[in-house]
Amino acid sequence: xxxxxxxxxxxxxxxxxxxxxxxxxxxxxxxxxxxxxxxxxxxxxxxxxxxxxxxxxxxxxxxxxxxxxxxxxxxxxxxxxxxxxxxxxxxxxxxxxxxxxxxxxxxxxxxxxxxxxxxxxxxxxxxxxxxxxxxxxxxxxxxxxxxxxxxxxxxxxxxxxxxxxxxxxxxxxxxxxxxxxxxxxxxxxxxxxxxxxxxxxxxxxxxxxxxxxxxxxxxxxxxxxxxxxxxxxxxxxxxxxxxxxxxxxxxxxxxxxxxxxxxxxxxxxxxxxxxxxxxxxxxxxxxxxxxxxxxxxxxxxxxxxx
Amino acid sequence: xxxxxxxxxxxxxxxxxxxxxxxxxxxxxxxxxxxxxxxxxxxxxxxxxxxxxxxxxxxxxxxxxxxxxxxxxxxxxxxxxxxxxxxxxxxxxxxxxxxxxxxxxxxxxxxxxxxxxxxxxxxxxxxxxxxxxxxxxxxxxxxxxxxxxxxxxxxxxxxxxxxxxxxxxxxxxxxxxxxxxxxxxxxxxxxxxxxxxxxxxxxxxxxxxxxxxxxxxxxxxxxxxxxxxxxxxxxxxxxxxxxxxxxxxxxxxxxxxxxxxxxxxxxxxxxxxxxxxxxxxxxxxxxxxxxxxxxxxxxxxxxxxx
Numbered sequence: 001x002x003x004x005x006x007x008x009x010x011x012x013x014x015x016x017x018x019x020x021x022x023x024x025x026x027x028x029x030x031x032x033x034x035x036x037x038x039x040x041x042x043x044x045x046x047x048x049x050x051x052x053x054x055x056x057x058x059x060x061x062x063x064x065x066x067x068x069x070x071x072x073x074x075x076x077x078x079x080x081x082x083x084x085x086x087x088x089x090x091x092x093x094x095x096x097x098x099x100x101x102x103x104x105x106x107x108x109x110x111x112x113x114x115x116x117x118x119x120x121x122x123x124x125x126x127x128x129x130x131x132x133x134x135x136x137x138x139x140x141x142x143x144x145x146x147x148x149x150x151x152x153x154x155x156x157x158x159x160x161x162x163x164x165x166x167x168x169x170x171x172x173x174x175x176x177x178x179x180x181x182x183x184x185x186x187x188x189x190x191x192x193x194x195x196x197x198x199x200x201x202x203x204x205x206x207x208x209x210x211x212x213x214x215x216x217x218x219x220x221x222x223x224x225x226x227x228x229x230x231x232x233x234x235x236x237x238x239x240x241x242x243x244x245x246x247x248x249x250x251x252x253x254x255x256x257x258x259x260x261x262x263x264x265x266x267x268x269x270x271x272x273x274x275x276x277x278x279x280x281x282x283x284x285x286x287x288x289x290x291x292x293x294x295x296x297x298x299x300x301x302x303x304x305x306x
Numbered sequence: 307x308x309x310x311x312x313x314x315x316x317x318x319x320x321x322x323x324x325x326x327x328x329x330x331x332x333x334x335x336x337x338x339x340x341x342x343x344x345x346x347x348x349x350x351x352x353x354x355x356x357x358x359x360x361x362x363x364x365x366x367x368x369x370x371x372x373x374x375x376x377x378x379x380x381x382x383x384x385x386x387x388x389x390x391x392x393x394x395x396x397x398x399x400x401x402x403x404x405x406x407x408x409x410x411x412x413x414x415x416x417x418x419x420x421x422x423x424x425x426x427x428x429x430x431x432x433x434x435x436x437x438x439x440x441x442x443x444x445x446x447x448x449x450x451x452x453x454x455x456x457x458x459x460x461x462x463x464x465x466x467x468x469x470x471x472x473x474x475x476x477x478x479x480x481x482x483x484x485x486x487x488x489x490x491x492x493x494x495x496x497x498x499x500x501x502x503x504x505x506x507x508x509x510x511x512x513x514x515x516x517x518x519x520x521x522x523x524x525x526x527x528x529x530x531x532x533x534x535x536x537x538x539x540x541x542x543x544x545x546x547x548x549x550x551x552x553x554x555x556x557x558x559x560x561x562x563x564x565x566x567x568x569x570x571x572x573x574x575x576x577x578x579x580x581x582x583x584x585x586x587x588x589x590x591x592x593x594x595x596x597x598x599x600x601x602x603x604x605x606x607x608x609x610x611x612x
Contacts, residue, residue: 021344022447026448027378027381027382028347028378030345030440030445031344031347032344032345033339033344035341035342038338038339039345040335041334041420041437043391043423047394047427050425050426075333084435085349086349086435120356125431127392127423132334134336136338139328139336141328141332142331143332200333
């Protein structure tokens with residue numbers, strides 16, 4: 001099966017959509033942007049053995065490769081529209097490819113796959129790029145936080161890292177491991193934040209690390225209440241306090257949104273859990289309080305996020 | 307050196323350009339499209355040991371990764387505008403990265419690097435995506451050829467494949483090997499073909515193979531004169547007739563444009579050599595003539611390009 005046949009069989013059906021007069025099969029895709037909108041472009045790569053275990057199910061890998069990119073689009077407040085795929089695989093295994101394409105398509109929803117490139121290589125490498133759009137001037141940046149804004153986080157933190165730990169321990173838990181394998185990006189809620197929130201970032205590297213990037217970009221500090229950080233029932237049942245705290249503060253792969261806004265500017269949350277966790281302050285320090293005391297949340301001595 | 311520092315040091319300077327209110331450093335880039343224009347998106351991946359030898363110079367790799375994508379943009383008649391990079395490397399070697407970024411920047415010219423993702427992996431994998439634009443409805447497709455159109459090719463064919471052969475033989479030739487390491491995409495000429503040529507493709511897999519894709523997409527055949535195929539002096543001097551013929555017909559990596567047009571619609575060629583090589587005909591056969599005789603050019607028995 002050559003590259004062209006491979007694209008035709010597994011990915012072509014994903015390539016028909018509005019605004020795509022030419023999709024897969026030419027030298028490039030032709031895309032029609034919305035008049036007056038700005039574009040948002042994101043790219044994220046998953047490497048076998050680094051970002052996912054070699055024995056991951058192909059459908060989960062396809063799902064995850066799209067979901068992590070959709071999360072970046074959500075953090076920009078944009079609407080995802082078009083996707084390209086650069087896929088490196090050791091061999092053209094039909095069953096694997098069929099499952100991979102199914103997971104990719106499931107996560108993509110209405111986002112059209114408009115182009116791609118499949119190549120051979122020792123290890124699986126998946127790069128997905130998504131192009132979205134947003135009303136001119138309303139993209140959510142990391143740099144827009146203002147002193148006095150409230151810090152919010154969506155959903156619950158630490159589940160994905162806890163799930164990965166359980167996978168490594170060989171005692172998979174459906175809820176927690178599902179958060180790792182099949183993260184649900186906050187696309188609709190992210191879009192509703194555009195023009196309302198002042199800054200946003202998605203939690204991929206870990207809550208404290210990613211909050212630090214937002215504060216660094218905004219050149220501001222924050223005070224947060226660790227007791228307010230949202231924790232799922234599943235995580236509470238599966239791990240003790242110390243492990244939970246580690247997963248919540250430093251665990252990555254949550255793909256929740258951390259954002260800053262005035263409370264009165266919040267959009268309707270719908271069925272998305274939104275938790276106020278602190279306040280943006282002047283300066284460059286992140287102060288964490290727990291049980292009324294100032295504590296070190298892994299940012300000790302790390303006043304300057306740069 | 308962490309990923310963020312790496313991006314900052316080597317790639318950030320390439321990220322400031324018109325139409326890019328937000329470039330590298332946020333969750334995604336924000337891009338302002340030209341009012342009324344359509345977008346063209348292309349992606350191409352180079353894998354170590356598959357698309358380039360492990361001992362390639364980093365600057366040549368950076369250059370080539372961009373050039374092959376620019377060639378796809380050229381084949382669509384589009385103007386390249388923005389670029390993202392997904393780079394997988396075994397380790398953050400500063401000298402290697404500096405040279406890679408220099409080659410990438412050199413090939414990119416005015417195309418802005420607006421985003422990217424650097425990851426660790428055993429082998430080097432480079433995926434570049436370029437977004438360009440084109441006047442609405444004027445993108446050059448493979449499918450637009452018409453019966454009676456003349457077939458044209460830019461530049462000369464076979465040089466890159468000959469260069470690669472010389473590299474393998476350990477007797478590098480500057481002109482021919484340069485065509486392999488540093489292909490020059492026909493960006494300006496491709497743009498001038500938009501709205502004038504009826505169909506186009508770039509020669510990456512080999513002249514006969516890529517011409518076949520254009521004819522397949524157009525559901526037409528062609529008659530070509532092999533004696534007319536343009537050959538460089540360097541190729542003529544370095545190889546005998548049989549080798550030359552093989553490189554010209556089947557050698558890939560030329561990144562020249564094959565296109566169809568009425569001769570009166572041709573744009574000014576400027577300093578680009580443009581050669582008429584045949585005619586588009588009804589049917590689904592590619593007939594090759596050489597010395598007045600019908601010959602097999604590697605398409606024997608391959609009447610149906612599908």
